Amino acid sequence: MLQISGMHLAPYIQVATHLIGKSREGGGNMFRHQLDTLGILIDYGYVNSVLLKASLVHDVLEDIPDFNHNTLLSIDTDSPAVYNLVLEVTRKQGETKPDFLTRIIETGSFDAKTLKVADRISNMISLGFVNNIAFVERYLSETEKYLLPLAAQVNNYMLIELTDLVKTKRKYLEDINYK
Secondary structure: OOOOOOOOOHHHHHHHHHHOOOEOOOOOEHHHHHHHHHHHHHHOOOOOHHHHHHHHHOOHHHHOOOOOHHHHHOOOOOHHHHHHHHHHOOOOOOOOHHHHHHHHHHHOOHHHHHHHHHHHHHHHHHHHHOOOHHHHHHHHHHHHHHHHHHHHHHOHHHHHHHHHHHHHHHHHHHHOOOO
């Protein structure tokens, strides 16, 4: 039985509202992506309050340049741990995407790896709405190279879902004769 009753997520949802209006390649906005990532973690049975709270704000530091991080640090007793987890899954200035993903694979905490996999599942689902085929191909290759091994480290069921999402999108590219 999932035990998330009593967990105070509302203040983190309020922080995530800073992402309303930030568009995504696949449509929608970044705020809804935060909620989707939370939903994926709950779907897989995660109840760690720090992980769930971080899922709600995991893109805030990266996508809102003028965001005052003290706002995040002052929410509750979990705030410092949430902030540190968000930092773990945030690309550092000048860090390439491959270096970022390699850092998480090699040195990320279990929660950082789990959050990154849930984040990618959400991104892969919205990839169905992306018409930029070159972007889709690059994203699929990146997922195969970095995220499938990462998923294998944290949750076999998440690995299965991510693998199925890649296969489905590869089949679509094949069906439209993309080479």
